[in-house]
């Protein structure tokens with residue numbers, strides 16, 4: 001049964017997975033990171049182990065431990081914690097959701113953090129004891145589903161591993177190569193996946209996004225947009241929130257845009273969006289990826305995020321090595337403004 005939880009709204013930071021200089025996960029800074037998001041950026045929801053969190057580049061046991069740490073540190077401070085549990089192997093994905101409740105196995109695939117809810121009947125117990133508020137899954141991206149029904153069947157199997165946890169489909173066709181339109185997928189999805197609660201839509205196709213919203217307004221789904229530089233257009237189309245990498249350090253600025261939109265001050269909302277776009281465009285031209293996100297967040301928050309996990313990305317050190325100088329060279333906003341997250345200079 002779908003858990004009638006409070007709807008996920010507003011900004012959701014796609015968390016970075018902090019690492020040491022040697023590429024091991026640096027769990028020790030996650031507590032500080034939670035405080036930074038809440039206190040400095042006004043961001044109270046997180047999306048763990050997704051694209052930005054390098055979820056697919058971590059081992060299963062690392063993903064479990066990362067999720068566990070965020071839940072432990074974020075409990076009582078954050079509103080909602082969604083864990084990305086997508087994997088190519090259905091069993092691994094289910095393991096990330098359920099784990100080995102019986103603890104019979106010592107397998108590294110066991111994942112305790114999201115598992116205990118399976119035994120808990122009431123929503124109150126679940127929220128109090130677990131703290132994970134939802135799971136999200138991308139489409140399998142090697143042997144790909146070739147139509148909507150095949151994809152739904154996969155998602156359904158993962159979702160069924162947690163019959164009380166809200167389930168979100170993470171649509172990111174440019175990275176998965178699975179182009180099945182979200183609007184098609186959503187048609188009748190709750191009949192197949194009773195816990196379905198929303199969509200994280202990381203694509204620029206506003207026709208598809210708009211049709212998702214238009215055709216599902218009655219269901220009260222969360223429509224979370226994932227292209228930060230285009231969020232304003234998605235708000236117009238009915239986005240109920242947003243998940244993104246830039247909300248780690250541009251949360252405060254983006255919240256100002258959301259507030260302007262709420263009070264129907266569209267010209268100021270647009271100024272905020274243009275300011276955010278100028279920043280993102282600047283980084284896109286230098287090459288925007290996980291290394292850049294880690295470098296920017298380290299500079300802005302003062303919390304060391306370390307290098308990315310994939311050696312592939314380590315090879316491109318040009319931005320990271322010069323990140324501070326590059327950011328300081330921005331002429332449309334000052335580095336201090338960026339650090340303070342107010343970016344007033346820009347609007």
Ligand SMILES: CC(=O)N[C@H](C=O)[C@@H](O)[C@H](O)[C@H](O)CO
Nearest residue numbers: 051202226227228229244245246
């Ligand atoms: C591909 C990717 O990582 N997309 C992120 C989330 O979906 C976004 O937050 C982007 O990082 C952001 O929109 C900048 O392009």
Ligand SMILES: CC(=O)C(=O)O
Nearest residue numbers: 014050051052244245
């Ligand atoms: C941006 C996002 O949602 C992710 O990193 O998964």
